Amino acid sequence: MPGNLTLEPTRQISRRLTTPEYYHACIGESNRTIEPPREAIFVLTGEGHVAPETWRGALDAVAEANPGLRLRIVGSRMGTRWQSDGLTTPVRVVADPQWDGQSEEGSAFIYETRLNLHAGPATELIIAPQASGRTLVIFRALHAVMDGRGVRHFLYELFRALRGEPLLGTNVAFGDADLMKEVGPSHSTSRHVPSVALTGGQRGALQGDTWRRLTFPLPQHDILARTASAMAAYAHRHANGTALIAVPVDLRRHMPAIQSTLNFSSMLLVPMQPGDGPDVFKRGLRNMLEQKMEARYPRLLDWVRLLPLPWLDALVSRTPRNYVNKRLMETVLISNLGVFDLGTMHGAGFSTDNIFCLPLGGNACCVLAGTDRHVEMTVCLSQVLASDGRMDDLIRFLRESLSVNPDKSSA
Secondary structure (H helix, E strand, C coil), X not given: CCCCCXXXXXCCCEEEXXXXXXXXXXXXXXXXXXXXXXXXXXXXXXXXXXXXXXXHHHHHHHHHHCHHHHCEEECCHHHXXXXXXXXXXXXXXXXXXXXXXXXXXXXXXXXXXXXXXXXXXXXXXXXXXXXXXXXXXXXXXXXXXXXXXXXXXXXXXXXXXXXXXXXXXXXXXXXXXXXXXXXXXXXXXXXXXXXXXXXXXXXXXXXXXXXXXXXXXXXXXXXXXXHHHHHHHHHHHXXXXXXXXXXXXXXXXXXCCCCCCCCCEEEEEXXXXXXXXXXHHHHHHHHHHHCCHHHCCCHHHHHHHHCCHHHHHHHHCCCCCCCCCCCCCCCEEEEEEEXXXXXXXXXXXXXXXXXXXXXXXXXXXXXXXXXXXXXXXXXXXXXXXXXXXXXXXXXXXXXXXXXXXXXXXXX
């Protein structure tokens, strides 16, 4: 355990935003960009209806034990701080929305409430009872306050509360950059190289993003490596050069006892050349993890907090002027959320039987979420990468590439 960082039960958070948190917080802050706020959105499906006031009571208990659900931003620029005295997660009931969960079509109801880091709330729970007796449970969180692992902690806490069990709570008040500075490598030899676009380049006039969902039966050995290899192979159909696979890495691996909803994700870029397969990806990722490269922290990055959040958003996000030719930092981002224990995600008459996560927009993004039955994959492309039938072609390619699962011994 890093020597200068301690873990202890925490009910209040009051500290400066870290630079990664400041970056996530800026997205969608400017009226000159077309980037929506960056959200982590998890969708649970299951049997049973639970009264809204029961969900409300469980949320109140979880928010009391986990201050990350009450965060709001105060101050500006270098003085921007988190205070855990904000609004707790509200419950919104939507009666039987006509959405099949396979794409963004019909999902507008999810975004009817705009989340807000300043005035609150920064999170929301949507309950959508269906006439069939089933229920959609949708949780939204601004990415500045939660990453995927943080949402996992929240969901398990929520169902503990529904069952009336003791909560684990939060045992950390520091942030991701504090952990990176403690465990990061003393030097780094990596450098950024230009990446090829996943679908052959940006073209068309449509703004925004589009996404699709695929479901793969078990077993799915090495699903992250095989997905990375398939994405790189698809990109190399259109261009030679380096395919950069961005992989979020959970910094909690350096302090496994962390219990928190906070954002502790960093990013690695794994390069892949034409012909590289899953084994090349695995070796490259393993080498970076052994060097703790996800914990690199260039302290010069802290100077971005001299810019107000809207200014930083205008600098890094898509705008009406640059969305067709904006520089792509990676070929695709692949987030592997791991396997969810559905057996523990029940309470008060509701029982979860599936879970998936909506992908982030902006470029190309893929999110993997496993259960004891299958792997859910959601794939998002910006409209300028999805145009001319390229989204449908990519989905066909992924379905064909990943439907045949090799034996683990040969993967």
